[in-house]
Amino acid sequence: MEEYAREPCPWRIVDDCGGAFTMGTIGGGVFQAIKGFRNSPVGVSHRLRGSLTAVKTRAPQLGGSFAVWGGLFSMIDCSLVQVRGKEDPWNSITSGALTGAVLAARNGPVAMVGSAAMGGILLALIEGAGILLTRFASAQFPNGPQFAEDPSQLPAAPLPPSPFGDYRQYQ
Amino acid sequence: MICFFLRAVQYTEKLHRSSGKRLFLPRVVVSKACLTTEPRWRWGLHERRTVRPGCPLGVPRRTVWTQGRGLQRAKEDGSKQVSVHSQRAETAVSTAQKVKEAGRDFTYLIVVLVGVTITGSLFYVIFKELFSSSSPNKIYGKALEKCRSHPEVVSVFGEPVKGYGEATSRGRRQHVSFVEYVKDGLKHVRVKFYIQGSEPGKRGTVHSEVKENPESGEYEFRYIFVELEAYPKRTIIIEDNRS
Numbered sequence: 001m002e003e004y005a006r007e008p009c010p011w012r013i014v015d016d017c018g019g020a021f022t023m024g025t026i027g028g029g030v031f032q033a034i035k036g037f038r039n040s041p042v043g044v045s046h047r048l049r050g051s052l053t054a055v056k057t058r059a060p061q062l063g064g065s066f067a068v069w070g071g072l073f074s075m076i077d078c079s080l081v082q083v084r085g086k087e088d089p090w091n092s093i094t095s096g097a098l099t100g101a102v103l104a105a106r107n108g109p110v111a112m113v114g115s116a117a118m119g120g121i122l123l124a125l126i127e128g129a130g131i132l133l134t135r136f137a138s139a140q141f142p143n144g145p146q147f148a149e150d151p152s153q154l155p156a157a158p159l160p161p162s163p164f165g166d167y168r169q170y171q
Numbered sequence: 172m173i174c175f176f177l178r179a180v181q182y183t184e185k186l187h188r189s190s191g192k193r194l195f196l197p198r199v200v201v202s203k204a205c206l207t208t209e210p211r212w213r214w215g216l217h218e219r220r221t222v223r224p225g226c227p228l229g230v231p232r233r234t235v236w237t238q239g240r241g242l243q244r245a246k247e248d249g250s251k252q253v254s255v256h257s258q259r260a261e262t263a264v265s266t267a268q269k270v271k272e273a274g275r276d277f278t279y280l281i282v283v284l285v286g287v288t289i290t291g292s293l294f295y296v297i298f299k300e301l302f303s304s305s306s307p308n309k310i311y312g313k314a315l316e317k318c319r320s321h322p323e324v325v326s327v328f329g330e331p332v333k334g335y336g337e338a339t340s341r342g343r344r345q346h347v348s349f350v351e352y353v354k355d356g357l358k359h360v361r362v363k364f365y366i367q368g369s370e371p372g373k374r375g376t377v378h379s380e381v382k383e384n385p386e387s388g389e390y391e392f393r394y395i396f397v398e399l400e401a402y403p404k405r406t407i408i409i410e411d412n413r414s
Contacts, residue, residue, distance in 0.1 A: 012343070081333075085331050087334070092345070124293075124294070128294065134346055
């Protein structure tokens with residue numbers, strides 16, 4: 001299937017940006033709705049209007065800042081993948097740190113370092129959670145060591161080095 | 172930091188509203204500096220300023236000389252007031268309140284412990300994954316380096332060679348599939364990942380296995396081979412230490 005053969009990286013940036021925007025808008029919408037509801041004068045119509053105003057004002061802002069964070073993170077991640085040539089958890093952690101640093105650039109170098117540390121630690125925690133989940137999910141399907149007995153399960157398995165060289169190339 | 176000092180100054184000011192005028196002038200100067208550096212605190216300062224309607228901007232110069240003594244007096248009276256208040260407050264705390272507070276503190280402690288445990292376990296997992304030499308990620312990294320420096324792989328795939336693992340639904344390919352098993356009392360880890368070069372259409376699967384060395388505890392490669400996807404299936408053996 002050719003669509004899985006497509007490189008995920010440039011398209012992943014748009015994906016992540018949109019996903020982050022949605023998360024920020026919906027989450028921010030829920031929070032601001034409750035907050036606006038509570039910070040309004042007594043009376044259901046007042047409260048509903050207050051909550052709607054709060055959602056209209058603040059939720060897009062939160063969505064926008066989430067989208068900026070997600071888009072920048074994904075861009076740096078893809079650039080690191082391109083530069084390093086391999087996909088690693090290190091890419092995510094470094095991208096998180098650099099994103100935090102870039103987004104705090106207005107507040108001077110000390111704030112950048114602090115923000116970078118926070119971003120890096122946050123991404124490290126997310127990566128750790130992802131790895132834990134994957135390990136738990138895969139541990140639920142005990143494969144059994146059927147490979148243990150025979151390390152060369154593939155037909156094109158490595159043979160002990162023979163004095164005749166690699167004769168399989170002449171098939 | 173300046174804003175904290177400001178707040179302390181304003182708090183002592185509140186006890187002496189009449190002497191507030193004296194301290195207003197330096198506060199304005201410092202607060203302006205605060206506004207430019209920390210926009211977050213602007214709200215706090217704004218609220219504080221509107222709370223005191225009676226203080227005009229034009230401070231009468233004749234009362235400036237009493238500023239030092241006034242501040243000291245304000246602090247003394249403040250501390251005196253605080254100590255009197257605490258004496259009265261202590262007698263009002265009853266056993267029921269103490270039990271409630273202890274219960275609340277206990278729940279907070281539990282919450283903090285749970286949070287610290289979860290965070291600690293996440294950190295432990297990520298450190299083990301990134302820094303331990305037996306983690307699949309490290310094995311994948313070392314095997315990829317060996318593949319990159321192998322001339323046959325380079326000639327088939329073209330430089331630069333990049334490696335990746337299994338694709339998740341979001342498109343991230345960081346997870347490398349691996350199997351761990353124990354054979355003859357030694358731990359083996361088998362890793363499988365994919366490589367791709369600059370030659371279009373050429374994709375390969377790299378299979379690699381490490382075995383634990385009983386003396387040194389280090390993990391050594393048993394074999395590394397690259398299997399090409401194109402037909403006929405060719406295999407490039409990079410390392411074979413099975414014997």
